Each structure stands twice: as C-alpha cells, then as structure tokens.
Amino acid sequence: MEKSPLAPDHFPDLPVIxxxxxxxxxxxxxxxxxxxxxxxxxxxxxxIAGVFTKSSTRSANVLDCQAKLGGASDAGxxxxxxxxxxxxxTGKAGEGxxxxxxxxxxxxLGIPTERVFTAATGVIxxxxxxxxxxxxxxxxxxAQNAGGLEAAANAIMTTDTFAKGxxxxxxxxxxxxxxxxxxxxxxxxxxxMATMLVYIFTxxxxxxxxxxxxxxxxxxxxxxxxxxxxxxxxxxxxMLAATGVSGVDVSGNASFTNALKxxxxxxxxxxxxxxxxxxxxxxxxVTGGATxxxxxxxxxxxxxxxxxxxxxxxxxxxxxxxxxxxxKSGEPADRDKISIHFGDILVAEEGWVADSYTEDAGxxxxxxxxLKISVDLGIGTGTSTVWTCDLTHGxxxxxxxxxx
Amino acid sequence: MEKSPLAPDHFPDLPVIxxxxxxxxxxxxxxxxxxxxxxxxxxxxxxIAGVFTKSSTRSANVLDCQAKLGGASDAGxxxxxxxxxxxxxTGKAGEGxxxxxxxxxxxxLGIPTERVFTAATGVIxxxxxxxxxxxxxxxxxxAQNAGGLEAAANAIMTTDTFAKGxxxxxxxxxxxxxxxxxxxxxxxxxxxMATMLVYIFTxxxxxxxxxxxxxxxxxxxxxxxxxxxxxxxxxxxxMLAATGVSGVDVSGNASFTNALKxxxxxxxxxxxxxxxxxxxxxxxxVTGGATxxxxxxxxxxxxxxxxxxxxxxxxxxxxxxxxxxxxKSGEPADRDKISIHFGDILVAEEGWVADSYTEDAGxxxxxxxxLKISVDLGIGTGTSTVWTCDLTHGxxxxxxxxxx
Numbered sequence: 001m002e003k004s005p006l007a008p009d010h011f012p013d014l015p016v017i018x019x020x021x022x023x024x025x026x027x028x029x030x031x032x033x034x035x036x037x038x039x040x041x042x043x044x045x046x047x048i049a050g051v052f053t054k055s056s057t058r059s060a061n062v063l064d065c066q067a068k069l070g071g072a073s074d075a076g077x078x079x080x081x082x083x084x085x086x087x088x089x090t091g092k093a094g095e096g097x098x099x100x101x102x103x104x105x106x107x108x109l110g111i112p113t114e115r116v117f118t119a120a121t122g123v124i125x126x127x128x129x130x131x132x133x134x135x136x137x138x139x140x141x142x143a144q145n146a147g148g149l150e151a152a153a154n155a156i157m158t159t160d161t162f163a164k165g166x167x168x169x170x171x172x173x174x175x176x177x178x179x180x181x182x183x184x185x186x187x188x189x190x191x192x193m194a195t196m197l198v199y200i201f202t203x204x205x206x207x208x209x210x211x212x213x214x215x216x217x218x219x220x221x222x223x224x225x226x227x228x229x230x231x232x233x234x235x236x237x238x239m240l241a242a243t244g245v246s247g248v249d250v251s252g253n254a255s256f257t258n259a260l261k262x263x264x265x266x267x268x269x270x271x272x273x274x275x276x277x278x279x280x281x282x283x284x285x286v287t288g289g290a291t292x293x294x295x296x297x298x299x300x301x302x303x304x305x306x307x308x309x310x311x312x313x314x315x316x317x318x319x320x321x322x323x324x325x326x327x328k329s330g331e332p333a334d335r336d337k338i339s340i341h342f343g344d345i346l347v348a349e350e351g352w353v354a355d356s357y358t359e360d361a362g363x364x365x366x367x368x369x370x371l372k373i374s375v376d377l378g379i380g381t382g383t384s385t386v387w388t389c390d391l392t393h394g395x396x397x398x399x400x401x402x403x404x
Numbered sequence: 405m406e407k408s409p410l411a412p413d414h415f416p417d418l419p420v421i422x423x424x425x426x427x428x429x430x431x432x433x434x435x436x437x438x439x440x441x442x443x444x445x446x447x448x449x450x451x452i453a454g455v456f457t458k459s460s461t462r463s464a465n466v467l468d469c470q471a472k473l474g475g476a477s478d479a480g481x482x483x484x485x486x487x488x489x490x491x492x493x494t495g496k497a498g499e500g501x502x503x504x505x506x507x508x509x510x511x512x513l514g515i516p517t518e519r520v521f522t523a524a525t526g527v528i529x530x531x532x533x534x535x536x537x538x539x540x541x542x543x544x545x546x547a548q549n550a551g552g553l554e555a556a557a558n559a560i561m562t563t564d565t566f567a568k569g570x571x572x573x574x575x576x577x578x579x580x581x582x583x584x585x586x587x588x589x590x591x592x593x594x595x596x597m598a599t600m601l602v603y604i605f606t607x608x609x610x611x612x613x614x615x616x617x618x619x620x621x622x623x624x625x626x627x628x629x630x631x632x633x634x635x636x637x638x639x640x641x642x643m644l645a646a647t648g649v650s651g652v653d654v655s656g657n658a659s660f661t662n663a664l665k666x667x668x669x670x671x672x673x674x675x676x677x678x679x680x681x682x683x684x685x686x687x688x689x690v691t692g693g694a695t696x697x698x699x700x701x702x703x704x705x706x707x708x709x710x711x712x713x714x715x716x717x718x719x720x721x722x723x724x725x726x727x728x729x730x731x732k733s734g735e736p737a738d739r740d741k742i743s744i745h746f747g748d749i750l751v752a753e754e755g756w757v758a759d760s761y762t763e764d765a766g767x768x769x770x771x772x773x774x775l776k777i778s779v780d781l782g783i784g785t786g787t788s789t790v791w792t793c794d795l796t797h798g799x800x801x802x803x804x805x806x807x808x
Binding site: 055088125313316323 | 457458459460461462492493494495496497527528529633638710711714715717718720723724727728730731732733734735736737738739740742752754755756757795796797799800801803804
C-alpha cells in the first residue's frame with residue numbers, strides 16, 4: 001500500500017517516558033515478516049485511564065479493559081496488543097483468548113492479571129491464535145527497552161500506510177513533564193473490520209479519577225471529532241498511562257492538559273490523514289449553533305455526507321451540498337441566516353450565494369490539500385470543529401476488493 | 405448516462421385515472437431538447453395529501469406546498485413541476501418564483517392559487533428562470549390529456565437513467581379503482597443537489613384527513629425505508645391525489661390501502677434501482693429487535709454503512725461489517741444472540757460464524773443482482789425491512805465530477 005499523500009514527512013522523535021518500557025516482536029498471528037505484537041510495561045504506581053468504543057458488539061478485549069479500569073495501581077501494569085486478528089465476534093472463545101494472554105503476561109512480569117490490558121486489531125470472526133502470542137511473551141519481556149515506542153507503533157499497524165506518533169514536553173514547577181503517544185487506524189480498515197488504537201504515556205503524576213476525567217473530556221474534543229467514513233469499530237481503544245516518575249504533580253494544571261490535548265489532536269489528525277483513499281484533509285467549523293452539541297451534530301452531518309466528501313474529492317466548490325447536509329442533520333437552522341466560507345472566501349449568506357462569490361475563486365480554493373469549511377448558523381453561540389477526509393475511488397478500491 | 409443495470413425491462417402500461425389530465429413540455433429551464441415541465445390538472449373535489457422532506461433548509465416550493473395542504477377541494481387543483489433547477493437556497497427570490505408559477509397556472513386554469521402545488525428539481529442556488537415556465541403555461545393547458553402520465557414521468561427526470569411508473573387496479577364494491585404513480589430520483593443527484601419527487605393519482609373517493617393519514621403511514625413503510633447514500637434532499641415531495649371520479653368510497657378499505665402500498669413500494673424500489681452507480685439491489689430485514697423503531701434504526705445503519713455497501717459492490721460476503729453496523733447503531737443488541745442470514749444461508753449465530761457456513765457459499769450468493777440480508781437480534785419482537793443499493797466506483801465518478 002502506497003503511503004497516504006497526506007502523511008507527515010517523518011515519524012517524530014519520541015522522548016523516553018520514565019517509568020515505561022516497550023517491546024515489539026513478530027509472532028506470526030497473521031502477517032508474515034513483520035512485527036505484530038507490542039508490549040508496554042509500566043512502573044508500580046502508574047495510573048491508567050481509558051476510553052473505548054460504544055459499540056454494542058465490542059470485542060472481548062474491550063470488555064476486559066473496561067472491567068479493569070480504576071484498579072489498584074501499587075503493582076506495575078502492562079498493555080499488550082496484537083495486530084492481524086481483532087478477536088471480535090468470536091464468542092466465548094474470544095474471552096478465553098484474552099484471559100490466556102493476560103495470564104501469561106502477568107506471570108512473566110510478576111504483576112496481577114487485573115493490571116494487564118489488551119487490544120487486538122485485524123480480521124474479525126476468526127479465533128485468535130493466542131498460543132502464538134503467549135509463546136513470545138518471555139522474549140518480549142527480555143526485549144523491553146525505554147526507546148521502543150516507535151517499534152510499538154509499527155507493530156500495531158494493519159492497513160495503515162504510516163506509523164503515527166506525537167509528543168509534547170511542558171515545563172511545570174521548573175521540571176520537564178513528557179507526553180508521548182502512538183496511534184493506529186485509517187477508517188474501518190479493509191479487508192475487514194478494524195480499529196483505532198491509541199496509547200499515550202506520560203511521566204506526570206496524576207490521580208486515577210482526574211486522569212480518567214481529563215482523558216474523557218479531551219477525547220470529546222479530539223478523537224470524537226474525527227470521521228473517515230462514519231463507521232465505528234468494535235475495538236476502538238484509547239489509553240493513557242501516567243507513571244508519575246517525574247515526580248511532578250499536574251493536578252489541575254492547564255499547561256499539562258493543553259499539552260495532552262495537543263498530542264491527542266495531532267494523533268487524531270494523523271488518523272484522518274491516513275483515511276482510506278484520502279487525498280484531502282478537511283476541517284469543518286460550525287459556529288452560531290443552538291448549542292455546542294447541535295453544532296457538532298451539524299459538523300458531523302457535513303463531514304460524513306457522501307455527497308460533500310465526493311465533491312471535495314472532485315475539487316468541486318459545491319456549497320449546495322453543505323446546505324443539504326445542514327438541512328438533513330435534524331438540528332435547528334434557519335436557511336436565511338446561514339453563511340458559509342471556504343477558507344477566507346465568503347460563499348453564501350442570507351439564504352443565497354454571496355454577491356462577491358465567484359465559481360473561479362471557489363474552484364481555485366478547492367485545489368489545496370488542506371481545506372477549511374466554515375458554517376455560521378447565526379442562531380446561537382454553539383460551536384464545534386470536526387475533521388474528515390474526502391471520499392475517493394481509492395476508498396472504493398480498498399473496501400470493495402474481495403477479502404482474500 | 406447508461407441505463408442502470410437494475411432497471412425494469414420497460415415502463416409499465418399506466419391506465420387513465422378519471423379526473424386527471426397531464427401535459428409535458430420543453431420550456432428550456434436548463435436542459436435542451438427535452439421536456440422539463442409537467443402539469444397535472446385535477447377535477448373539482450379532488451383530495452390531495454402530501455409528505456415532504458424534513459430538511460431544515462427545504463426549498464420554497466416545499467414550504468408553499470406544506471402551507472396549502474388540507475385546503476378546500478371544491479375547485480379543481482393542479483401540480484406543476486420543473487426539472488433542471490431546484491429553486492432551493494435562492495432566498496426571497498425563490499418564494500417569488502413559486503408565487504409567479506402558481507399565479508400563472510391558476511389564471512390559465514381558472515382555479516385558486518391555493519390549489520396549485522409546485523416542485524422543482526435540479527441545480528441549487530441559481531435563480532429559477534420562472535418566466536420560461538410561465539410563458540409555456542397556455543400551451544400546457546391546451547396539451548393536457550388523460551394519457552399523459554408517462555410523458556410527465558419523463559419531464560421530471562434529472563440524472564435518472566430511466567422513467568419510473570407503477571400502477572395497481574383493485575375491485576371494490578364490484579367496481580375497479582385505479583391507482584397510478586410516477587417518481588424521479590436516484591440518490592441526491594449529481595451534479596448538484598436533487599430530489600425525490602413522487603406523484604400518485606387515483607380515482608378513489610376518500611376524505612382529506614384519511615388520505616393524509618394513509619399516505620403518511622404508508623410512507624413510513626415504503627419511501628422512508630429506502631436509502632441510496634443517506635443524504636436527504638431539500639426538495640423531496642410525495643403527493644397523492646384522489647379524484648373521487650370512480651364514485652367508490654374507499655374509506656377504511658384494506659384492499660385499497662394494500663394496493664396503494666404496492667404502488668408506493670414499487671416506485672420506491674425503482675428509485676433504489678436507479679441509485680447512482682448501483683449494481684446490486686439489497687433488502688435488509690431486521691427481526692427480534694427491542695421495538696420496530698429500533699429494528700429500523702439498525703436496518704438503516706446496515707443499509708447506510710459505506711463498508712457494508714462497498715463489500716456488497718465487491719461481492720464480498722463480509723458479515724463482520726454487518727456486525728459492526730449493528731454495533732454502531734446505538735440500539736440494543738446482544739452479540740451472543742445475533743444471527744445473520746444471506747438469503748437462506750445461515751452465516752453467523754451465537755456470537756460467532758455458524759458451523760455450517762462456508763466462505764464459498766457466501767461468496768457464491770453475493771454474485772446475485774438482488775440480495776437479501778437478514779439479521780435476527782433475538783431480544784424482542786421488533787421488525788423492519790429497508791432497501792438499498794451498493795456503493796461503487798460509479799457513485800464516486802458521478803458525484804466527484806466537477807460541476808460544469
């Protein structure tokens with residue numbers, strides 16, 4: 001698979017996060033000649049927060065992680081993830097696979113199974129050959145090292161066209177606090193159901209409750225604001241581990257929260273930039289809505305509309321389709337109060353195309369790779385920004401290929 | 405545009421509906437060398453019911469029709485529709501265009517403007533050149549004839565690849581009651597926002613209130629159960645005119661309701677069969693849901709999922725994507741109680757692929773042009789059936805082409 005035209009130039013230089021080590025290995029779950037299992041091992045005292053898919057058909061791994069969140073942090077903890085098989089819709093056998101992987105990892109590391117978190121991404125409905133993973137755990141434990149986060153990012157890819165990483169360091173109380181994260185995902189990935197997985201690590205010190213609340217609230221402004229194709233995986237997982245090894249208490253610290261949000265935004269945008277078949281990265285901002293939630297519903301109606309997304313693919317400044325998407329959202333809007341901008345270009349206002357607008361200006365703007373569409377509804381103070389990509393022949397080719 | 409591979413063999417033989425006459429003419433609104441305005445003229449006493457788009461950005465024509473529904477029926481009535489320009493998002497000028505067309509039609513026919521209903525379909529955001537339409541009204545009035553329904557069906561097409569008609573005659577009290585209808589639509593049609601328009605005529609006798617209630621309730625089981633691309637037009641209109649000329653009172657008559665539903669289902673399926681780029685016609689049936697509404701939400705989540713639709717395009721029996729779509733719907737479901745059939749083939753049950761299922765059987769089934777996907781949720785008695793088409797390169801090509 002060719003690298004997405006929207007990919008960053010290179011994988012970022014990720015710092016060592018004190019209190020976490022990583023390892024990646026080729027276990028042969030499905031792929032040949034590449035790594036497909038990552039292990040992260042965290043020091044005693046690490047607090048772990050998580051946000052997971054709301055799907056009613058979520059995988060055994062997700063259910064297990066959700067049950068374990070908030071447990072005692074005095075022992076160490078681990079995250080172990082495989083690619084190539086999602087262990088989703090595998091019935092009771094799927095739960096058995098999760099238990100087997102957790103037990104083997106806990107035994108090898110000398111930590112409770114309640115502190116081992118798992119994820120799996122890849123083909124659905126096939127029994128996870130967990131023996132291949134458990135057979136490699138001793139090797140993973142030996143291989144762990146503080147600089148292994150990039151290798152971990154590579155091991156969890158499925159049809160991603162590039163590995164995704166982001167980092168930020170902030171100075172708090174005169175000491176550096178580091179945040180580094182990795183992600184995988186490019187829509188619900190062909191040839192089968194797949195997954196967005198995100199793992200973020202920091203040496204900051206923060207209690208479990210605040211860590212979970214911060215992660216949930218930032219997720220609403222970042223990962224919950226991106227869409228490639230409106231389809232939701234059974235396995236989506238976002239986890240944040242705070243080792244506390246820096247000794248810097250970041251409770252209530254806005255600099256830390258902002259830095260964490262930057263890392264989450266960066267990773268979420270990279271997922272969109274690796275959207276299946278994507279050739280354009282699109283920011284949709286809605287202002288003047290009845291409420292923030294209403295503005296977000298309208299933003300997502302625009303960002304998920306196949307007609308808006310195909311128009312963008314065709315570099316067609318087809319603002320009529322944006323009006324249509326606003327209308328179908330079911331949220332309050334008044335035709336005669338809507339204004340629409342492409343970048344700085346005023347396209348429509350007062351229920352009609354703007355006097356100053358020309359098709360040439362709109363068409364020229366649409367040729368850019370990164371686009372901004374702004375809608376002001378003019379009826380309230382609700383705002384929202386969401387991000388998406390275009391819908392191209394590439395998406396059809398990737399997803400209509402026979403699963404082989 | 406080549407005719408859809410899912411098109412019926414031929415346009416049906418539509419009967420004369422006593423009390424209605426039709427005319428079609430080339431007014432040159434946008435298209436050259438084809439008819440683009442249709443007129444239907446109904447006898448005094450005709451009752452008219454209508455169902456319209458719920459879009460908050462609906463067109464001036466839709467707003468005008470909604471205001472006129474339920475008016476006195478002692479005078480005659482008319483429906484006048486143009487293709488080529490949707491008169492949507494044209495501000496106050498759009499309301500002026502509707503008024504001009506209604507007044508000219510009312511004058512020429514000697515009926516009140518309150519009994520003239522309009523619709524417009526085609527390009528959005530461009531002023532409707534209504535002078536071109538009003539200039540032709542005298543000619544339309546002269547040309548009206550009882551056999552003109554097929555010509556009317558042709559005049560309202562935009563990028564439809566075939567004209568759509570359906571009919572049914574039922575015997576009630578020993579007398580034939582006739583129903584005939586036409587439709588246009590093939591998704592939200594490129595190169596611009598477009599429309600589903602449906603006009604159904606019957607010589608049955610029925611009061612306004614019951615006519616409207618029957619139409620609304622049947623619409624929920626027919627046109628509101630189809631989806632091509634999840635996008636909703638600003639102009640969708642469905643109107644039913646009962647002239648009463650047969651003298652047969654069909655109040656509370658199940659045979660009439662069933663016949664009307666057959667005509668509506670037939671027309672709604674033809675719209676799906678003309679879905680942009682469609683190569684497969686797909687029926688999705690959900691049973692065992694918490695409620696009928698919940699079953700419909702899940703059915704539409706499956707029918708609208710880009711991943712399900714591309715898998716169908718690729719003839720891929722990718723049942724994992726159906727599990728995903730059930731999960732993302734937000735409706736109650738229990739992974740271990742779901743069963744899935746392709747046609748008569750049991751694919752999955754009890755949270756896993758069925759023992760008897762083979763990929764070969766699934767792959768062979770998916771090669772058919774008409775497909776049935778059945779999901780039993782196993783948690784209640786709610787049921788729903790919806791219809792859709794696949795998502796192909798043809799859809800992208802049609803909708804990503806630059807609007808010229």
